[in-house]
Amino acid sequence: MAENVWILGIHMTKFGKHPDLDTVDLGAQAARGALGDAGLHMRDVGVLAAGNLMRAAASFGQQLQKQIGQTGIPVFNVANACATGATALRVAIMAIRAGEADVGLAVGVEKLSGAGLLAGGTTKEQGDTWSPQGRFGAVAPLDGRIGTETMPGVFAQIGMEYGHKYGGADFELFARISEKNHAHSTLNPLASYQKRFTLEQIMNDVMVAYPNTRPMCSANCDGGAAAVVVSESKLRTLSLEQQRRAVKISASVLTSDPWQEACQVLPDVNTLTRAAANQAYEQAGVGPDDLDLVELHDCFATAELVHYDNLRLCPPGGAVDFFNSGATWRDGTTPVNVSGGLESKGHPVSATGIANIWEIATHLRGEAGDRQIEGARVGLAHVIGLGSACGVHILEKAAA
Amino acid sequence: MSERVPLVDYLVLTGTPHLTAHECTACGARYFDRRNACAACEADVFRVVDVPTEGELRAFTIVSYAAPGIPVPFVAGVVDCGGTSVRANVVNVPADPEHVRVGMKLRLTTVPLGADAAGTEAVGFGFEPAG
Structure with missing residues (x-):
């Protein structure tokens, strides 16, 4: 039986409009907030799971490391729609339960202020000739013509x-x-x-x-959140105050x-x-x-x-x-x-x-x-x- | 008469307009799009079957904000056509909750979508109140 995993530190930024902060700024604020709350540093962390959807191909986790600490640990950039943050946390927890790390950091960030209406995946540009495309052989975008994807x-x-x-x-x-x-x-x-x-x-x-x-x-808005998770055996080596505030997953x-x-x-x-x-x-x-x-x-x-x-x-x-x-x-x-x-x-x-x-x-x-x-x-x-x-x-x- | 094309390849315009589905020959699961294998049972042989043109509204919404070029408000819903669920707009009915209700009987109809530069007319589908 794998050992228990605990939340040692966790932080959430103010949600809302952050015109002066970019995605990495918000991630850094969340991650450093969680590390501070945990009483640990990046050099203590064995695995980083990073979630960001709007720039999913941009290696957000590595960009974040360059602002908060590049220690060479494995980074898992994850994307799972609105469950992306939970997925990042789940990845960090799995790494600890697998015994591959005793401290993990999970971060999720998004900049969505003013993003407007979000729709599903089958929309496409309409051309000037009707030509069937995709798995439905559609000649025009289907959102709004065959039900709604909003x-x-x-x-x-x-x-x-x-x-x-x-x-x-x-x-x-x-x-x-x-x-x-x-x-x-x-x-x-x-x-x-x-x-x-x-x-x-x-x-x-x-x-x-x-x-x-x-x-x-x-509400579409900007915000970040991060959690530091640790194995139970690691937790027992930490101060009584850290143990008192730890939350069991x-x-x-x-x-x-x-x-x-x-x-x-x-x-x-x-x-x-x-x-x-x-x-x-x-x-x-x-x-x-x-x-x-x-x-x-x-x-x-x-x-x-x-x-x-x-x-x-x-x-x-x-x-x-x-x-x-x-x-x-x-x-x-x-x-x-x-x-x-x-x-x-x-x-x-x-x-x-x-x-x-x-x-x-x-x-x-x-x-x-x-x-x-x-x-x-x-x-x-x-x-x-x-x-x-x-x-x-x-x-x-x-x-x- | 100018040429007509269906909005999607599962809309058949010849004869009485109707929808078709790819039905898994092993388990009977139905899909409207092209499939590599059955999501329900992993088999990979499908046959084309006709979907009943009459059904019952199972869920709906009235969309007021939509993609550019889509007239609003419109009614979007899911129609249970003899056990096959179909996503469609509900048409030829006022788009308000007094006139649209879950459980109402509907039938398939076609919806003209206009002609392209070559004069080819695209035809979509919707479901309208049946009687």
């Missing part, structure tokens, strides 16, 4: 499908999920937006893809989407999330009832609803009743997205999968300030990248 539209359908299957989910319900997350964000100084919206404001805002209005969509799971009928017509974000959650609960030896807080991938308000069910926070088909019970507000039984979630904290894609780990870890350490969930001992962080990839991590407070 993210707000894809996730809108995912929420609508759930609502039709089980009933009770309408435009207002989805808007109320967004209302919750924006309310939570007012307590998070690192969030892109810390503004409370009324239900009416949310419902009357610009419609992007029904039923998702603008405040119900994740009780489960680290990454899945992709197994084949399902229709999964290539409308992405199936459910099956791989359920699989990841099941594996994570088994690895950690905890159940959904043990969770003191959850950060899940609310890239759109319609997505948050289905993941209540996928993560088994509620009985199958029970997500609407679960939300209506107030369970997922910060004073509820299973607080979800007390950071404000992607809708208000923001979604710099490659940073997201480490930033939500930072949120959980900060609560488990009792360092979350005004938004602290009192007595938090166990938390779950979930991300999904369309394509698809799902990361689930379960974290536990140090026993000491």
